[in-house]
Amino acid sequence: MSWGSVGALTGLLLVALPVIIHLLGKDPATRRTFPTLRFITASRLLPTRWSRIHDLLLLAIRCAVLTAAIVALARPYRSQTAVAGDNAARLSRVVVLDTSGVGYRENPSGARAVAQALVGSANTAVLVTTNDPTDELQGAASWLAHEPGLAEIVVVSDFASERYPENLPALVASSIDVRTVRIGRGDNASTSVVAPGFAWRASPLPAALSVDLIASPQDADFRDAVLRAVAQGVAVDRSGGSVRAAVVLSGADVRTQLLQSALAITSPSIVRLAARLTRESFALPLNADVVAPADGPGAQGTERASMAVPASAVPIARARAGAVALWALEDSVTAGPRLLLFSTLPVRSPTVAHIVAAVVQAIAPTESAIGVQVLTDSVLQSWHRAPAAPKSAAVRPAPADAGASLARLLWCAVLMLLGLEWFVRRRSSGVIVGLGGHDAER
Amino acid sequence: MSSLSPAVVAAIDDLELSARLVVEGLRTGAHRSPFHGFSTEFRQHRPYMAGDDLKHLDWKLFGRSDRLYSRQFRETTNVSIMLVLDTSASMGFPNDSAQPSKLRYAAIVAAALAHLAIAQGHAVGLMTTAAQSGVMLKARGGRPHLRSLIAQLDGLKAEGSWDGARAMSLGAQLLQRRSLMIVLSDFYDNEEGVQRELRHIAQHGHDVIAMQLLSAEERSLAGRAAIEFEDLETGERRMADVQAISADYAQSVAAFVERTRQSAASAGIDHILLPTDQPPEIILRDYLRQRSLAGGSIGPLGLRRR
Known part of the structure; x- marks a missing residue:
């Protein structure tokens, strides 16, 4: 209204x-004249x-x-736009959790947490747990056909190529969006999504390779960042024993400790990784996210001081205005060498997802090194459809002079x-x- | 001719016209003329009609012609009628323009009766006594007197209190022989004294008709709100919840009317209730017909036989 x-x-x-x-x-x-009061008590x-x-x-x-x-x-x-807006804002989702793959068997609770997060973020959602996701798509599509607004099916799986056809969306109507969330292998811990210490990892990564995203557990935006990264095809897993890189965001409680314990980059693998990140990974749209100090050339020093970044930290990415968005140091605390990437970016920033994706890409080995054959990200990306127009048949449009x-x-x-x-x-x-x-x- | 609603009657300023209309209403549907003189002179014969009084049948003519004829008589002035009107302030109720006040209603009824009576050769007088002024007209016949009487009726105003006993006593004094007195009042004032005087007049041989006028608002209180009532005559005020007292009020008024009726009946006085929200000609016609058929009187406006 x-x-x-x-x-x-x-x-x-x-x-x-x-x-x-x-x-x-x-x-x-009220006063009323009357012939006699003899009968009025x-x-x-x-x-x-x-x-x-x-x-x-x-x-x-x-x-x-x-x-x-x-x-x-x-x-x-x-107004009609209000009616359409109501429909457009409404999202109906069917989350199909594939329990047949290795990704689920290795970390069932993590996979369920991802599925539950997807269910919770839709207006109306159904979680389908199945061993044969392709068999459930028809039923899911028929249920979504009766729901108003946007409709989508999210398949949560490791997407082993032998169990999925090349063109999965062809099984459902074109008005329904199809999205994919890949879950990886090698996780043992069970934890909720909103917690520090999660590893952001592209699914093709072997268990030894992972990237930590470290942020404050109280930061509600962290969850949004996780979901955004998931939407871009990056799986979330609990980090295993071998840690290679971590992105430390602003607001993280552990940032100061990490900064104090961090060292200059000396390990050969970390040197190569930092060089690779510096060289080719970060064509980031930083203009919108990095708040550059207003005092010009001296900003770098001021920023470094405000974050207490050691002088040995290596600038990895800068905003176009010159402000440093990301520094790299080596972690000396963890068992193995780990690349620490410190940033002043807000957790909510979309750039965080880019950074994570870039780090993952930088440290990911080639697909040939992976034991399980899975569908590539490009294939999964091709399944994704542009959002269809929200169904409005269930809502009678208001007349112009309503x-x-x-x-x-x-x-x-x-x-x-x-x-x-x-x-x-x-x-x-x-x-x-x-x-x-x-x-x-x- | 349809009956006149009180609202129509109230809207006619000309009292004589109103009286004529009422008289026309009285004549409508009558099988025979209700107005016969008491002492009459033979005028003509006419064929007998069902319902004619057998005492007027000419048996000698029947014996000669084997046909039934009734005798008709020339009417003469033989009855004096005194109209006594209550002109107290309470008679000015209701004082809105939607319906006639009780005094206006009484004036119309009185004018109609006078019109009828004088047309039949009776003598009609008028008596009102108010606080400051009163009207005293000796009973006479003739058109000029009728116009004078109607003019007096037209000029009456409801004001002050009304000494009904004194008015009736004065009216009776103006009647020199056994006559008919018609009292039009709401009988609110001095109930005991008025009833006593009515009985007194009846005991002296006069025929008395008591016409009691009550408006619809007086018979039953309408509304549910708290109202401060103000007495039209005394100015006394009294607060009352109409909803709470309406039932008892209606009961009290009905008892008052019944008490007046019984008191009148015990003295051989006719009592007529004239609700001012009903057409006057219907009530009068019914009453006059009933009075005529009762056999106690010679004609409806004639005197009862003793």
Whole structure:
């Protein structure tokens, strides 16, 4: 519901006026000349007469008259864009969790957590756990056909190539979007999604390779960042024993400790990794996300000081304005060498997902090194469809003059209520009731 | 001719016109003229009609012609009728323009009766006594007197209180022989004294008709609100919840009317209730027909036989 004149709704305060008058007013009773008083017995008077049922009826009618008039003045309407917006904002989703793959068997709780996160982020969602995802697609599509708004099927799987056809979306109607979430292997821990220490890892990665995304567990935006990264085809897994890289974001509780314990990059593998990141990975759209200090060339030093970044830290990525967005150091605490990437980027930033994806790509080995044959990301990406127009058949579009019609209806209601008020007042023998007055009781 | 609603009657300013309309209403549907003189002079014969009084049948003519004829008589002034009107302030109720006040209603009824009576040769007088002024017209016949009487009726105003006993006593004094007195009042004032005087007049041989006028608002209180009532005559005020007292009020008024009726009946006085929300000609026609058929009187406006 939209309003042509929202300010007019403040007039609803006027509804209190008849109530106050009704409760406080004490008008004198009507005087009537009469031939004789010999048959009229005096009555005891009460101070107010608010408890009279017919008075309350009259009061309710008067309040309704005021309310209807004020709402009509506010010119309510329901526009077509609002109707379409309601549909567009509505997302119905079927999450198909593939339990047949190695990815699920190695970390079933992690896979379920991912599926549950997907279920929770839709307006209406169903979680289907199956050993044969392709067999469930028809049923999911038929259920989504009756749901308003956007519809999509999300398949959570490791996408072993032998169990999936090359063109999975051909199994469902074209109006339904098909998305994929890949789950990897090598995880043993069970934990929730919103927690530090998660590894962001592209599915082709062997278990020994992973990237940590370290952020504050209290940061609700962290969850959004995780989901955004998932949407881009990066699987979330609990890091195993072997850690190679971590992205430390602003707000992380452990950032200071990591900075203090970090060393200059010396390990050969880390040197190569940092060089690779610096050289080719970060063509990042940093303009929107990196807040560069306003004081020009000296900004670098100021920024470094504010983050307490050691002088040995290597700048990996900069914003176009020159501000450093990412520094690299080597972690000396973990068992194996780990590349620490410190950033001032906000967790919510889309750039975080780019960074994670870039790090993953940089440290990922070739597919030939992976034991299990899975569908490539490009294949999965090809399955993704552009969002179809939301289904609006279930919602009757509002006519062009719906706002004026609604206002006219309200004014008609006002007239009818006024007539009713006149009738009730007349039934009360012409006395102005509802304004207090003396009551009489025998 | 349809009956006149009180609202129509109230809308006619000309009292004589109103009275004529009422009289026309009285004549409508009558099988025979209800107005016969008491002491009459033979005028003509006419064929007997069902319902004619057998005492007027000419048996000698029947014996000669084997046909039934009724005798008709020339009417003469033989009855004096005194109209006594209550002009107290209470008779000015209701005081809205939608319906006639009781005084206006009484004036119309009185004018209609006078019109009828004088047209039949009776003598009609008028007696009102108010606080400041009163009207005293001796009973006479003739058109000029009728116009004068109607003019007096037209000028009556409801004000002050009304000494009904004194008015009736004065009216009776103006009647020199056994006559008919018609009292039009609401009988609110001095109930005991008025009833006593009515009985007194009846005991002196006069035929008395008590016409009690009550409006619809007086017979039953309408509304549910608290109302402060103000007495039209005394100015006294009294607060009352109409809804709470309406049932008792209606009961009290009905008892008052019944009490007046019984008191009148015990003295041989006719009592007529004239609700001012009903057409006057219907009530009068019914009453006059009933009075005529009762056999106690010689004609509806004639005196009862003793």
